Amino acid sequence: xxxxxxxxxxxxxxxxxxxxxxxxxxxxxxxxxxxxxxxxxxxxxxxxxxxxxxxxxxxxxxxxxxxxxxxxxxxxxxxxxxxxxxxxxxxxxxxxxxxxxxxxxxxxxxxxxxxxxxxxxxxxxxxxxxxxxxxxxxxxxxxxxxxxxxxxxxxxxxxxxxxxxxxxxxxxxxxxxxxxxxxxxxxxxxxxxxxxxxxxxxxxxxxxxxxxx
Numbered sequence: 001x002x003x004x005x006x007x008x009x010x011x012x013x014x015x016x017x018x019x020x021x022x023x024x025x026x027x028x029x030x031x032x033x034x035x036x037x038x039x040x041x042x043x044x045x046x047x048x049x050x051x052x053x054x055x056x057x058x059x060x061x062x063x064x065x066x067x068x069x070x071x072x073x074x075x076x077x078x079x080x081x082x083x084x085x086x087x088x089x090x091x092x093x094x095x096x097x098x099x100x101x102x103x104x105x106x107x108x109x110x111x112x113x114x115x116x117x118x119x120x121x122x123x124x125x126x127x128x129x130x131x132x133x134x135x136x137x138x139x140x141x142x143x144x145x146x147x148x149x150x151x152x153x154x155x156x157x158x159x160x161x162x163x164x165x166x167x168x169x170x171x172x173x174x175x176x177x178x179x180x181x182x183x184x185x186x187x188x189x190x191x192x193x194x195x196x197x198x199x200x201x202x203x204x205x206x207x208x209x210x211x212x213x
Contacts, residue, residue, distance in 0.1 A: 056086045063097060072101045092118060092128055099132075103139050112140055130155070130162050138169065145173040164196045168204065175211055184212050 059078050066075035079094040079101075086094070099114035118124075118132035134155075137148050148169070155166030167190050174183035190196065191204055 052085070056082055056090050060090060060093065063094070067097065067101065067104075070104075072105055076101055088121070088124060092121065092124055096132070096135075099135070108140050108142050112136055112142065127161065130160060134162055134165065134169075145177050149173050149177075164190070164193070164200055168200060168207075171204075171207065175207075180211070187212070 059082050063075045063078035063082070066072070066078065076098060079098050082094040083091050083098075095114050095118045099111045099118075102108070102111035102114060115132040115136040119129045119136075121129070133151065137143065137151050143151070152166045152170050152173075154160075155163050156170060160166070167186065171183045171187050171190070174180075174186065187204060187208060191201065191208075196204075
């Protein structure tokens with residue numbers, strides 16, 4: 001008797017499933033189709049992005065090789081293409097390389113322009129902007145020593161990993177401007193700081209020997 005009831009219950013369940021399927025099959029098929037399409041799209045995008053990253057990396061290293069060969073025009077084309085197509089990381093690195101190319105061919109105005117583009121970028125680590133400013137100050141003959149010292153002030157007045165280097169540069173520019181006493185005072189103060197490296201201490205000692213002995 002129990003077996004008969006079980007068979008009836010099973011038939012009822014099957015009939016219920018059939019009715020549910022007939023009623024909602026379009027929605028179920030649509031949901032499954034959308035899910036499969038979403039997974040396929042995600043995999044395609046993931047593959048495409050990975051492929052693009054590899055292509056950008058190849059372009060970047062090709063650009064480095066062209067710089068080594070002094071084929072600056074070819075290198076410039078490659079790095080500009082990276083800037084158009086790449087994410088922010090490779091874009092910043094490419095701006096640095098373009099600035100370096102312009103420095104090598106003595107196009108200092110264009111060099112400054114590329115460093116300014118790095119400095120003006122949003123959402124990048126401040127260290128990159130600081131490094132770009134330091135390189136612009138050091139490498140540009142278009143900026144006089146007075147303006148170079150003035151440009152170094154942000155590093156000198158606030159904590160920064162570039163502060164010791166900026167202080168050293170300030171001393172050298174002051175010496176070139178014949179501000180010998182001020183330069184000597186700043187050099188002595190810098191030598192007393194504990195956060196400078198041994199290499200920098202050696203450089204400062206050499207400056208001291210050359211200009212103040």
